[in-house]
Amino acid sequence: MSEENLPQAVDSSAASVPEPSGVDLARVALRAAKEQARARGAAAQQKKQARRGGGLRSGARADGRDPMALGAAINRLITERGWETPAAVGGVMGRWPQIVGEDLAKHCVPVRFDDEPDARVLTVQCDSTAWATQLRLLAPRLVARLNEDLGHGTVRLIKVMGPGAPWRGYGPLRAPGSAGPGDTYG
Secondary structure: OOOOOOOOOOOHHHHHOOOOOHHHHHHHHHHHHHHHHHHHHHHHHHHHHHHOOOOOOOOOOOOOOOOOOHHHHHHHHHHHHOOHHHHHHHHHHHOHHHHHOHHHHHHEEEEEEEOOOOOOEEEEEEOOHHHHHHHHHHHHHHHHHHHHHHOOOOOOEEEEEOOOOOOOOOOOOOOOOOOOOOOOOO
């Protein structure tokens, strides 16, 4: 059989559906206009909510969007950034006289804290060699006291530095064999 002799398939659905008349065309156009208006209204509502803060409003219960006290905000920031140890050591440096006592605090001042996990050294400078010696003798008890305050293992070692005198270099009246200012100033 050749293609010419094959019966042609007739699309019966296309032939039986009448063309929309004027009333039906009006209904289709009205439905399309309503959908477009609804879409424009939703877009306008979203823009309005975005201007007002994204449409996020705090309800009756506390959540992360509510205002918080300054202290709580700072504590949250310290925790999020991992600054607990440096902040605690900074607090110790501010409370140094209460921790070591007024007498020792007058002569020995914390200078630096190395917070690397394998170091954790607090460097303290004293104004005389006598106070530096005294602090070296008290260092183990002071490390224990600091770790009570800050948490176990925060401070492993206290490095004690002697007096730092101004060094002016070599002058014409230098004593042979001297290495500069050497001892106690005060």
